[in-house]
Amino acid sequence: xxxxxxxxxxxxxxxxxxxxxxxxxxxxxxxxxxxxxxxxxxxxxxxxxxxxxxxxxxxxxxxxxxxxxxxxxxxxxxxxxxxxxxxxxxxxxxxxxxxxxxxxxxxxxxxxxxxxxxxxxxxxxx
Amino acid sequence: xxxxxxxxxxxxxxxxxxxxxxxxxxxxxxxxxxxxxxxxxxxxxxxxxxxxxxxxxxxxxxxxxxxxxxxxxxxxxxxxxxxxxxxxxxxxxxxxxxxxxxxxxxxxxxxxxxxxxxxxxxxxxx
Amino acid sequence: xxxxxxxxxxxxxxxxxxxxxxxxxxxxxxxxxxxxxxxxxxxxxxxxxxxxxxxxxxxxxxxxxxxxxxxxxxxxxxxxxxxxxxxxxxxxxxxxxxxxxxxxxxxxxxxxxxxxxxxxxxxxxx
Amino acid sequence: xxxxxxxxxxxxxxxxxxxxxxxxxxxxxxxxxxxxxxxxxxxxxxxxxxxxxxxxxxxxxxxxxxxxxxxxxxxxxxxxxxxxxxxxxxxxxxxxxxxxxxxxxxxxxxxxxxxxxxxxxxxxxx
DNA sequence: GTGGTCTAGACCACC
DNA sequence: GTGGTCTAGACCACT
Numbered sequence: 001x002x003x004x005x006x007x008x009x010x011x012x013x014x015x016x017x018x019x020x021x022x023x024x025x026x027x028x029x030x031x032x033x034x035x036x037x038x039x040x041x042x043x044x045x046x047x048x049x050x051x052x053x054x055x056x057x058x059x060x061x062x063x064x065x066x067x068x069x070x071x072x073x074x075x076x077x078x079x080x081x082x083x084x085x086x087x088x089x090x091x092x093x094x095x096x097x098x099x100x101x102x103x104x105x106x107x108x109x110x111x112x113x114x115x116x117x118x119x120x121x122x123x124x125x126x
Numbered sequence: 127x128x129x130x131x132x133x134x135x136x137x138x139x140x141x142x143x144x145x146x147x148x149x150x151x152x153x154x155x156x157x158x159x160x161x162x163x164x165x166x167x168x169x170x171x172x173x174x175x176x177x178x179x180x181x182x183x184x185x186x187x188x189x190x191x192x193x194x195x196x197x198x199x200x201x202x203x204x205x206x207x208x209x210x211x212x213x214x215x216x217x218x219x220x221x222x223x224x225x226x227x228x229x230x231x232x233x234x235x236x237x238x239x240x241x242x243x244x245x246x247x248x249x250x251x252x
Numbered sequence: 253x254x255x256x257x258x259x260x261x262x263x264x265x266x267x268x269x270x271x272x273x274x275x276x277x278x279x280x281x282x283x284x285x286x287x288x289x290x291x292x293x294x295x296x297x298x299x300x301x302x303x304x305x306x307x308x309x310x311x312x313x314x315x316x317x318x319x320x321x322x323x324x325x326x327x328x329x330x331x332x333x334x335x336x337x338x339x340x341x342x343x344x345x346x347x348x349x350x351x352x353x354x355x356x357x358x359x360x361x362x363x364x365x366x367x368x369x370x371x372x373x374x375x376x377x378x
Numbered sequence: 379x380x381x382x383x384x385x386x387x388x389x390x391x392x393x394x395x396x397x398x399x400x401x402x403x404x405x406x407x408x409x410x411x412x413x414x415x416x417x418x419x420x421x422x423x424x425x426x427x428x429x430x431x432x433x434x435x436x437x438x439x440x441x442x443x444x445x446x447x448x449x450x451x452x453x454x455x456x457x458x459x460x461x462x463x464x465x466x467x468x469x470x471x472x473x474x475x476x477x478x479x480x481x482x483x484x485x486x487x488x489x490x491x492x493x494x495x496x497x498x499x500x501x502x503x504x
Numbered sequence: 505g506t507g508g509t510c511t512a513g514a515c516c517a518c519c
Numbered sequence: 520g521t522g523g524t525c526t527a528g529a530c531c532a533c534t
Binding site: 391428448450 | 523526
């Protein structure tokens with residue numbers, strides 16, 4: 001799993017890590033049960049502070065995406081909390097994205113098409 | 127137009143204002159050409175500083191959603207910049223939302239259905 | 253002479269008027285000695301305040317581009333103050349324009365070429 | 379890098395800072411990758427408010443001339459957005475400068491000569 | 505330490 | 520009246 005961080009982004013680094021891991025799981029790049037690097041190793045590899053990685057992992061743990069075990073370090077959850085609805089945050093994000101898409105003149109079928117492709121795992125690089 | 131701000135959110139107030147106005151335009155709650163409240167009035171009404179409202183308006187202006195006329199204050203643009211693609215930011219947001227939806231166990235048809243409804247203007251309250 | 257004003261521009265209206273008249277003289281659209289509309293008429297025509305037009309005319313007068321006569325109203329000067337150097341303001345503007353051109357990757361010959369054409373009267377519309 | 383600000387100018391301070399940094403990069407006074415002073419330090423040094431410096435930096439960031447790294451503060455971009463044309467604003471400025479030059483009686487070859495020198499980095503002090 | 509945000513008040517330019 | 524700018528402080532999030 002390769003993380004690509006943008007230090008000049010306005011998205012905090014810990015969140016970038018968290019998000020990319022979530023996307024990775026959803027993509028299949030990371031499999032349920034798979035072991036994650038230790039906080040120290042990951043921090044060293046990326047060249048950032050352990051605190052930052054720690055925070056990302058805590059976030060992921062809290063969201064139920066990973067499990068941390070004192071002996072084994074962290075690994076991807078084998079079962080995710082399922083729900084019939086999106087989280088409030090996700091819904092708020094989606095609301096804004098859709099609004100901007102409409103105002104940008106992207107027709108509905110095209111937007112739906114994009115979502116459909118992305119859901120199938122066809123995630124754009126950006 | 128009613129704004130509902132969350133002062134304890136990690137989303138800055140000026141951005142919340144910006145976002146809600148974008149959603150409002152897309153919704154039809156705000157119509158192209160419609161006048162926005164003056165910076166001072168809106169600040170007073172919400173109970174925040176004029177600078178904060180100012181910043182929200184500047185952002186909107188820069189994004190092409192409103193125009194400010196030296197004489198009349200601000201109003202919604204009558205023409206929006208159209209593009210065939212989503213902005214990078216929007217795309218990145220969408221990527222995360224979809225990933226979370228998948229991990230939450232929301233099936234594709236349901237997610238698409240949600241997007242479809244939202245695109246039609248049926249925005250959930252949250 | 254047609255003025256095209258942008259009320260949502262950050263350039264004050266009186267300055268837009270002043271600038272367009274300067275460009276017009278340089279272009280040949282306005283000839284030395286030619287009469288300008290009265291302040292009141294111009295204001296009425298454009299739909300702005302007389303104060304604004306007044307200020308534009310005062311600016312032009314002060315810069316030596318027009319002459320105002322109590323009886324005849326204003327007209328373009330027949331002789332302009334000549335100098336071997338640009339005004340400080342113009343020089344400062346030019347400095348910034350050239351810097352931006354360089355940083356935008358516009359090569360020297362191309363920039364010079366553009367200036368040359370523009371000097372010959374080939375002014376772009378914008 | 380020394381900034382010389384004119385507090386009585388009609389050009390806002392934040393813009394003066396922004397412009398001088400742009401000129402500085404183009405000049406070579408500031409090199410790509412070079413670190414800029416922190417907002418606080420620069421504000422202290424100049425004797426103005428941090429908000430004002432902040433705004434200048436935001437502008438520069440938005441224009442792609444600097445990047446701010448969450449960890450290190452701000453530094454000059456290493457790659458600039460390149461384009462084949464001048465920005466609309468720059469073109470409008472240039473139009474006015476050239477018009478004034480013509481009306482001031484500055485002959486074409488002299489104006490071109492000035493531009494040429496300035497492009498080469500020979501910026502006049504004013 | 506850094507940048508980002510916000511406040512409460514002020515002043516100015518423009519129209 | 521409007522928006523635009525600036526100040527002198529404060530607090531917060533991130534690293």
